Amino acid sequence: MEKKRVEEQEGVPVALPKVDRFGFVKQETSATDGPTKSRSALEHEREERRIRKWRKMIGVGGSDWKHYVRRKPHVVKRRIRKGIPDCLRGLVWQLISGSRDLLLMNPGVYEQLVIYETSASELDIIRDISRTFPSHIFFQQRHGPGQRSLYNVLKAYSVYDRDVGYVQGMGFVAGLLLLYMSEEDAFWLLVALLKGAVHAPMEGLYLVGLPLVQQYLFQLDHLVKEYLPKLGEHFAQEMINPSMYASQWFITVFSYSFPFHLALRIWDVFLFEGVKIVFKVGLALLKYCHDDLVKLPFEKLIHALRNFPNDAMNPDMLLPMAYSIKVSKRLEELKEEYEKENGKLSDRIRQKLQPS
Amino acid sequence: MARRPDEDYDYLFKVVLIGDSGVGKSNLLSRFTRNEFCLESKSTIGVEFATRTLQVEGRTIKAQIWDTAGQERYRAITSAYYRGALGALLVYDVTKPTTFDNVSRWLKELRDHADSNIVIMLIGNKTDLKHLRAVATEDAQGFAEKEGLSFIETSALEATNVEKAFQTILSEIYRIISKKSLASDEPAPTSIKEGKTLVVGPQDNNTKKTCCSTS
Numbered sequence: 001m002e003k004k005r006v007e008e009q010e011g012v013p014v015a016l017p018k019v020d021r022f023g024f025v026k027q028e029t030s031a032t033d034g035p036t037k038s039r040s041a042l043e044h045e046r047e048e049r050r051i052r053k054w055r056k057m058i059g060v061g062g063s064d065w066k067h068y069v070r071r072k073p074h075v076v077k078r079r080i081r082k083g084i085p086d087c088l089r090g091l092v093w094q095l096i097s098g099s100r101d102l103l104l105m106n107p108g109v110y111e112q113l114v115i116y117e118t119s120a121s122e123l124d125i126i127r128d129i130s131r132t133f134p135s136h137i138f139f140q141q142r143h144g145p146g147q148r149s150l151y152n153v154l155k156a157y158s159v160y161d162r163d164v165g166y167v168q169g170m171g172f173v174a175g176l177l178l179l180y181m182s183e184e185d186a187f188w189l190l191v192a193l194l195k196g197a198v199h200a201p202m203e204g205l206y207l208v209g210l211p212l213v214q215q216y217l218f219q220l221d222h223l224v225k226e227y228l229p230k231l232g233e234h235f236a237q238e239m240i241n242p243s244m245y246a247s248q249w250f251i252t253v254f255s256y257s258f259p260f261h262l263a264l265r266i267w268d269v270f271l272f273e274g275v276k277i278v279f280k281v282g283l284a285l286l287k288y289c290h291d292d293l294v295k296l297p298f299e300k301l302i303h304a305l306r307n308f309p310n311d312a313m314n315p316d317m318l319l320p321m322a323y324s325i326k327v328s329k330r331l332e333e334l335k336e337e338y339e340k341e342n343g344k345l346s347d348r349i350r351q352k353l354q355p356s
Numbered sequence: 357m358a359r360r361p362d363e364d365y366d367y368l369f370k371v372v373l374i375g376d377s378g379v380g381k382s383n384l385l386s387r388f389t390r391n392e393f394c395l396e397s398k399s400t401i402g403v404e405f406a407t408r409t410l411q412v413e414g415r416t417i418k419a420q421i422w423d424t425a426g427q428e429r430y431r432a433i434t435s436a437y438y439r440g441a442l443g444a445l446l447v448y449d450v451t452k453p454t455t456f457d458n459v460s461r462w463l464k465e466l467r468d469h470a471d472s473n474i475v476i477m478l479i480g481n482k483t484d485l486k487h488l489r490a491v492a493t494e495d496a497q498g499f500a501e502k503e504g505l506s507f508i509e510t511s512a513l514e515a516t517n518v519e520k521a522f523q524t525i526l527s528e529i530y531r532i533i534s535k536k537s538l539a540s541d542e543p544a545p546t547s548i549k550e551g552k553t554l555v556v557g558p559q560d561n562n563t564k565k566t567c568c569s570t571s
């Protein structure tokens with residue numbers, strides 16, 4: 001896989017920078033790294049067994065997957081919540097997102113988009129390329145393979161869907177995918193997500209007016225008030241609203257500023273279960289830090305909401321907490337409430353797209 | 357409520373940083389508040405926020421600065437942050453003429469969403485890239501005069517004029533505010549001091565909050 005490729009730049013041999021196990025260049029106190037303690041033989045054995053189970057579930061090249069999911073959806077859900085083995089992640093993501101099918105149904109389309117079409121967003125994309133995962137070894141080299149793939153995927157998407165085009169934040173989503181699959185696979189996964197192959201389409205996060213961001217922030221605001229009333233009250237007093245801290249949670253599905261090992265675990269569940277995991281993780285974070293947050297005044301509060309402590313970022317603690325928070329029913333009700341005020345999402349989108 | 361030592365200031369001024377994406381807003385902010393610059397910084401998603409307390413005209417001013425994503429699409433969420441801002445730093449990139457051409461659009465954006473008496477400063481950033489300069493100082497200066505904006509050129513990379521830019525806009529805000537409080541019948545200076553933030557429309561959120569918390 002390409003992420004392993006670290007070449008000298010322009011013929012000048014460079015010392016290889018130290019990277020963590022996901023390829024992020026290490027800072028002294030790297031928060032991007034997961035637990036690094038050397039694994040015991042027992043743990044190693046357990047991991048091997050887990051991978052074997054997963055392989056069986058997937059079948060060769062994913063051939064048994066659909067069958068398995070239909071027969072034992074709960075087993076699949078439980079296993080995904082525990083984390084997809086890193087070596088199978090790319091493949092499994094493509095299977096659960098429905099992108100594999102899109103790819104097979106559209107041979108040659110990606111190449112066409114990349115090579116022959118031009119996009120109005122090309123300059124916007126180029127401007128952001130070096131500002132996307134700047135600390136990852138794969139994306140660091142100017143015009144290197146990482147940056148080129150990222151550009152191609154984003155450009156192809158901006159042509160494929162000219163209403164969305166390119167919006168800042170999409171690069172982090174595409175970048176994350178590119179660490180686990182080829183350009184073409186990443187492109188179709190992006191399509192599957194934005195067009196809603198399996199779950200609610202994400203395109204409303206990026207269309208003019210960011211209508212879905214606005215709706216999600218409204219829903220989150222209410223969930224915080226209901227689920228963590230004391231904190232909700234404190235936020236209200238300090239005039240904190242979710243747009244100050246949570247826009248990027250939704251727009252990049254936690255890939256913008258969260259430790260990578262946590263982002264990956266969230267993505268495993270996000271692709272299988274949909275956006276409600278974003279709400280759940282958000283609420284779990286607030287709940288975990290609740291007692292500190294309720295004491296902080298406005299400015300410190302904003303800072304804390306953008307810099308959660310390291311111990312809050314442990315997926316094996318945070319995710320079980322998130323799973324235990326039930327949001328589906330309230331999300332649906334709040335969506336209806338929002339639509340009563342603002343109209344249905346499809347209408348909101350249409351309105352904005354038609355110049356008045 | 358007791359004042360914490362780090363909360364000790366005479367005024368709190370809210371300022372927004374706006375302008376096209378990539379012109380250097382986030383780095384101007386990090387240079388001003390933390391004296392840091394990053395060549396490979398991430399693009400801003402939504403809004404960011406930082407503060408710095410400094411002396412302006414003999415007063416202790418806390419600048420509360422909101423940095424916004426520059427891409428047009430993001431105005432749907434960022435324009436809400438113009439409300440209640442006393443100042444706006446409108447940044448363009450001296451090596452990218454389109455970012456200067458777009459300044460008028462940003463001004464319109466401010467007219468539509470910000471308080472009408474907001475102090476605006478035009479900033480041409482990246483002056484260190486001398487060989488790439490594409491917007492002449494005189495052109496920008498002329499434009500600023502015509503529009504009634506103050507104007508300065510900066511380099512966030514070399515830390516040139518960054519301090520001065522913020523000092524200038526904060527002084528300007530201060531002068532307007534102190535003039536205003538003299539003109540009003542209220543016993544001015546003390547009430548300003550206690551209210552901390554002042555002179556913003558009734559719709560401003562943070563103002564209300566700071567006022568309440570001190571009373």
Ligand SMILES: Nc1nc2c(ncn2[C@@H]2O[C@H](COP(=O)(O)OP(=O)(O)O)[C@@H](O)[C@H]2O)c(=O)[nH]1
Binds near residue numbers: 398485512
């Ligand atoms: N040479 C130079 N580059 C700068 C300067 N300020 C910012 N940059 C670079 O321009 C790019 C965009 O900066 P950023 O602060 O993220 O822009 P923003 O999108 O307006 O927030 C980054 O690569 C910065 O390192 C400057 O004064 N000089």
Ligand SMILES: [Mg+2]
Binds near residue numbers: 400423424426
């Ligand atoms: Mg920025």
